[in-house]
Amino acid sequence: MKMLQKFKARLLQIAAILFVAQLWFGCEQSIDQNFSINETLSISHYLDSRPDDFSMWTEALNESGLYNSFNVYGTFTAFIPDNKAMSELLKLKGKSKVSELGKEYLTTLIKYHTLNKTFKHTDFSTGFLPDTTFTGDRLTSIYGDDGINSIYINKEALITEKDIEVTNGVVHRLNKVLYVVTESIYDIIKADPSLTIFTEAIEKTGWKDFLSTISNKEEEQYTLLCLSNDVLKAENINSFADLAQKYSKTDDYTNTENKLNQFVAYHILHGNSSYSDLLNFRTDKRLVNIPTLSALNFVSVGDYNSTLYFNYDEEKNQKYGLILDKSNVIAKNGVIHFIDGLMPVYVPKPAEFAWIFSKDIPVIKTIETYRNGTGDSKESLSHLKIDRIKWQVRPITGEAGLYYEQRFNLTKNDGMSPILSEVNPSDFIRFMTNGKAGWIEFKTPAVVKGKYKVHIGFASSPYRAAMQSFLDGVKGNVVDNNKGWPAQIMDRLVGTYEFEKTQEHTIRLVYIKGMWAQIHHIRFEPVVETAE
Numbered sequence: 001m002k003m004l005q006k007f008k009a010r011l012l013q014i015a016a017i018l019f020v021a022q023l024w025f026g027c028e029q030s031i032d033q034n035f036s037i038n039e040t041l042s043i044s045h046y047l048d049s050r051p052d053d054f055s056m057w058t059e060a061l062n063e064s065g066l067y068n069s070f071n072v073y074g075t076f077t078a079f080i081p082d083n084k085a086m087s088e089l090l091k092l093k094g095k096s097k098v099s100e101l102g103k104e105y106l107t108t109l110i111k112y113h114t115l116n117k118t119f120k121h122t123d124f125s126t127g128f129l130p131d132t133t134f135t136g137d138r139l140t141s142i143y144g145d146d147g148i149n150s151i152y153i154n155k156e157a158l159i160t161e162k163d164i165e166v167t168n169g170v171v172h173r174l175n176k177v178l179y180v181v182t183e184s185i186y187d188i189i190k191a192d193p194s195l196t197i198f199t200e201a202i203e204k205t206g207w208k209d210f211l212s213t214i215s216n217k218e219e220e221q222y223t224l225l226c227l228s229n230d231v232l233k234a235e236n237i238n239s240f241a242d243l244a245q246k247y248s249k250t251d252d253y254t255n256t257e258n259k260l261n262q263f264v265a266y267h268i269l270h271g272n273s274s275y276s277d278l279l280n281f282r283t284d285k286r287l288v289n290i291p292t293l294s295a296l297n298f299v300s301v302g303d304y305n306s307t308l309y310f311n312y313d314e315e316k317n318q319k320y321g322l323i324l325d326k327s328n329v330i331a332k333n334g335v336i337h338f339i340d341g342l343m344p345v346y347v348p349k350p351a352e353f354a355w356i357f358s359k360d361i362p363v364i365k366t367i368e369t370y371r372n373g374t375g376d377s378k379e380s381l382s383h384l385k386i387d388r389i390k391w392q393v394r395p396i397t398g399e400a401g402l403y404y405e406q407r408f409n410l411t412k413n414d415g416m417s418p419i420l421s422e423v424n425p426s427d428f429i430r431f432m433t434n435g436k437a438g439w440i441e442f443k444t445p446a447v448v449k450g451k452y453k454v455h456i457g458f459a460s461s462p463y464r465a466a467m468q469s470f471l472d473g474v475k476g477n478v479v480d481n482n483k484g485w486p487a488q489i490m491d492r493l494v495g496t497y498e499f500e501k502t503q504e505h506t507i508r509l510v511y512i513k514g515m516w517a518q519i520h521h522i523r524f525e526p527v528v529e530t531a532e
Helices: 002-025 043-048 051-064 083-093 103-112 185-190 193-204 208-212 229-233 240-247 259-265 362-366
Strands: 076-081 140-144 147-153 157-166 169-174 222-226 268-270 287-291 298-304 307-313 318-321 329-331 334-338 353-356 377-380 389-394 401-407 426-432 437-443 450-460 466-471 474-480 488-499 506-513 516-526
Touching: 043 051, 043 076, 043 157, 043 169, 051 076, 051 083, 051 103, 076 083, 076 157, 185 193, 185 208, 185 222, 185 329, 185 334, 193 208, 193 229, 193 240, 193 259, 208 222, 240 259, 268 287, 389 401, 389 426, 437 516, 450 474, 450 506, 466 488, 506 516
Parallel strands: 076 169, 222 334
Antiparallel strands: 140 147, 147 157, 157 169, 222 268, 287 298, 298 307, 307 318, 329 334, 353 516, 377 401, 389 437, 401 426, 426 516, 437 506, 450 488, 450 516, 466 474, 466 506, 474 488
16 A cells, blocks of 8 residues: 555656646647546646636647646646636737637746746735746736735736635636736836836946846846836936936946946846845845945835835935835836935945845756755755855865755744744755865955944754854954754854945855854844944
């Protein structure tokens, strides 16, 4: 009996793998198994049971060759437009039946409406959904005036039935077909008549090329903080010439030293951040400084009484907010938000900054085991070129080297570290010395000038290493992450430093004793001076 159960379980795993492979790489109807794991129906059979509502999407599945794939075991989220929505699509496309849309288009459309994990409405927020679709795109959700009864996907399709559980995931019914986004940030703003002044500024300063480039690379995704014509006109800026006159004394707009160039670049953030991402602070301080494309200039993002503001400064009586009903506009290379004021370049006060290696170094996310599976795992990083990490072990023996590690047995932080991070699983950079001489060095992103306590975050438990720390060549404390069970994320103080300018920093850890270190993050904590 146990052998039979194992055999069935293995069949389910194989079927799920084949389903995912077919969605990513093909659409032939090569999967015909239907594994029933409870008394409900698979996605395909559920749609069959409601032809009055979903027959046209079923036809799309058949035409694309993906119908049988939605019978297999899995944990998928399927956003299914109903027949009325599909009829509207056909009318828009000038077609009379689903088959006329073509196999390639239907395949892309279905992939765009499907995620590879199960998400119910309670997993949605005002921003991106927690995972990408099978086309590699991000979808957004937003709540309307009726709360959970008015959830919109991509601000266009209302979920009219939510959380329909089936054997291989969950179905959400939509009243419209989602538009498959293919345009860049620049394409979208160029087509918007309310953005003509700011768009011309982007063109004249040379930032058009950045915002036009479509890439799958995380480091080539951007967040644009847009200024509408109305916002500019409220400041007596009625044309590009007015904007240029306000910020620039010359017409050398593509020069990054030019004040207009810096002003435009200051409204472009690194990374792809929805509204909820901007509010996803890593510490309980609810304030963070985010780098912009204006070199070494940061935008302050803070949560003030549950409202997001940029560059909030009570002394200067300034704050800039998002125009939320217009924001979270998805592009193929990022996201567009609309802000309610000019927001000139500003030097913010120091804010707590946590650099989490497994989240913030894009190349690490490309490895096979990255946040994959349900058990502890370890994969070598020694073959990767990681610009911000250098290391050396002498002599290299056994498993000495640099690894990515995922662990499921850590306890909650319990006050040991203020960094808000997943507990199950947690992932780290594992530096193994096997008790030999060695060092590891990190080049951090830039930090706003000011006074900080600098901490190293470890997954601390027995047999871990003690290491001598150095920051920018200055000797700091010995950081020892050897601790008894249970394992926890713990911070160790490198030292307190006054940074005279905004810049990157180098932290080196030199091996003293032990076997290895599971390094999670580097944290810069502002020192608040109090009046005596």
